[in-house]
Amino acid sequence: MxxxxxxxxxxxxxxxxxxxxxxxxxxxxxxxxxxxxxxxxxxxxxxxxxxxxxxxxxxGSSRLFEKIGLWSSIAPHATAINKIQVSDQGFPIAARLDRDRLNLAALGYVVExxxxxxxxxxxxxxxxxxxxxxxxxxxxxxxxxxxxxxxxxxxxxxxxxxxxxxxxxxxxxxxxxxxxxxxxxxEECKHAALIANVSVDRPHSNMAFERFTESGPIALLPLAAYAEDLHRYALVFHLHRTECDRLLKVGDEEFISQLHSRFGYRAGRILKVGERNKHELIxxxxxxxxxxxxxxxxxxxxxxxxxxxxxxxxxxxxxxxxxxxxxxxxxxxxxxxxxxxxxxxxxxxxxxxxxxxxxxxxxxxxxxxKQLVPRLVRQLGLLSLDFLPAVKSEFIAFTAGLRSDL
Ligand SMILES: Cc1cc2nc3c(=O)[nH]c(=O)nc-3n(C[C@H](O)[C@H](O)[C@H](O)COP(=O)(O)OP(=O)(O)OC[C@H]3O[C@@H](n4cnc5c(N)ncnc54)[C@H](O)[C@@H]3O)c2cc1C
Missing domain, CATH: 3.50.50.60 (FAD/NAD(P)-binding domain)
Structure with missing residues (x-):
């Protein structure tokens, strides 16, 4: 038996x-x-x-965890994303997605x-x-x-x-x-993800950032305060593998300077970077x-x-x-x-x-x-995301996990 x-x-x-x-x-x-x-x-x-x-x-996932009866244990560690700024390096216009457009408590939450x-x-x-x-x-x-x-x-x-x-x-x-x-x-990817937590000199105000750069997309996700690090973000930096390996090895100061040169100062000045890890992507x-x-x-x-x-x-x-x-x-x-x-x-x-x-x-x-035409398409996409209310609402609904059928 x-x-x-x-x-x-x-x-x-x-x-x-x-x-x-x-x-x-x-x-x-x-x-x-x-x-x-x-x-x-x-x-x-x-x-x-x-x-x-x-x-x-x-x-949508937070609501599923609510149904499962787990949200009350997760929520104390979760940081709400109320706004997302999407930008493209070298292009002045950024799209802003806001929870208010769909009257949601949040677009999502970041949890370690x-x-x-x-x-x-x-x-x-x-x-x-x-x-x-x-x-x-x-x-x-x-x-x-x-x-x-x-x-x-x-x-x-x-x-x-x-x-x-x-x-x-x-x-x-x-x-x-x-x-x-x-x-x-x-599908093999040329990219790896470099992961780290970073501390900045100003509150995150529950804003997440996604920025498309020459080296690859960079995401900064707002994180709950931890000990003396009051203003924190989780960094996900998608890079070519060899560039990822290089940036894993450089000193903290050099890393922060490389990050600023691609990301700018839209989230404030980066004061500290935590342990950096690499994730192979497929x-x-x-x-x-x-x-x-x-x-x-x-x-x-x-x-x-x-x-x-x-x-x-x-x-x-x-x-x-x-x-x-x-x-x-x-x-x-x-x-x-x-x-x-x-x-x-x-x-x-x-x-x-x-x-x-x-x-x-x-x-x-x-x-x-990186070619000109796709970049123009991408920038048009950002413009329509920022200026066309219907596109914006649909995109927000998809991001928030309300629609799986965009
Ligand atoms: C850099 C990065 C960032 C991400 N960010 C997000 C995000 O923001 N939002 C999002 O929705 N998704 C995100 N994801 C995706 C998310 O991490 C994955 O979807 C998730 O981790 C998958 O979990 P899993 O349980 O399927 O697999 P795994 O996490 O790999 O777990 C599998 C488990 O099975 C165990 N196991 C393996 N073989 C056996 C065996 N024979 N017997 C017993 N146990 C076994 C392993 O020990 C392991 O614990 C991200 C992924 C990456 C790489």
């Missing part, structure tokens, strides 16, 4: 953990196992989702990934319905007549657990996705996301370039949609792993996924082109 769970989630990164919380809130009687390769109880474990990055959650991780994992560990197996690594799973048998390696021993549904949320490099023979379409999509008894979720299903800050927001909507489909099946006593059921999930989320991919691809193409 094996321990049996209704659902087994592989990976307690931001997506796997969010799905676990969502399922738990909706179906408190469901028996879940979450398997994570990292030792979550070690406070400084460099778990890939919960590293030094910050995430821009759309307003570590804080998000604490909120998610505390929620999971408080529950009796979820067995959190960490550190443990799922090495394989195979279909049986009544579901799947999941093999895992924990504390130098092999263990098998059975389930109706395996959710593979083990990240971009997904070993399990490869193991079951699902191929991905990968865009990838799994060719299949569902099979009998199995769903691929999060970065394992689709890894997006962070230029439009949509990756996690999209995955959270995927997780919420999967929850509602499973909820109906659970109410009816249906098999949670049936292909017909998982097809319903895919049908509901397909368009959202395609459009977010197209949008991200479009932003990336347009804003990394």
């Amino acid at each position: 094996h321990d049996h769970f209704d659902v087994v989630i592989v990976g307690a990164g931001m997506v796997g953990a969010s799905l676990a919380c969502s399922l738990l809130t909706c179906m408190p009687a469901l028996k879940l196992a979450v398997v994570e390769a990292f030792p979550l109880k070690t406070p400084d474990a460099a778990l890939s989702s919960y590293d030094a990055r910050s995430t821009a959650l759309s307003w 990934n570590r804080k998000l991780g604490i909120a998610l994992l505390e929620y999971i560990t408080r529950s009796d319905q979820i067995e959190l197996l960490a550190p443990a690594t799922v090495t394989d799973f195979r279909p049986t007549r009544s579901g799947s048998l999941v093999r895992l390696h924990q504390e130098n021993a092999e263990r098998e657990i059975s389930t109706q549904l395996v959710v593979v949320a083990d990240g971009s490099e997904s070993g399990l996705r490869q193991k079951i023979g699902i191929h991905t379409d990968v 865009q990838a999509r799994a060719r299949e996301q569902i099979r009998q008894g199995c769903v691929i979720l999060g970065n394992a299903a689709h890894t997006l370039h962070p230029v439009a800050a949509q990756g996690f927001n999209l995955s959270l909507r995927d997780a919420r949609c999967l929850t509602s489909v499973l909820f109906r099946a659970h109410e009816n006593g249906d098999d949670l792993g049936s292909l017909a059921l998982l097809d319903q999930y895919m049908d509901l989320q397909r368009q959202d996924q395609v459009r977010v991919h197209q949008f991200t691809h479009f932003v990336l193409e347009l804003f990394t082109m």
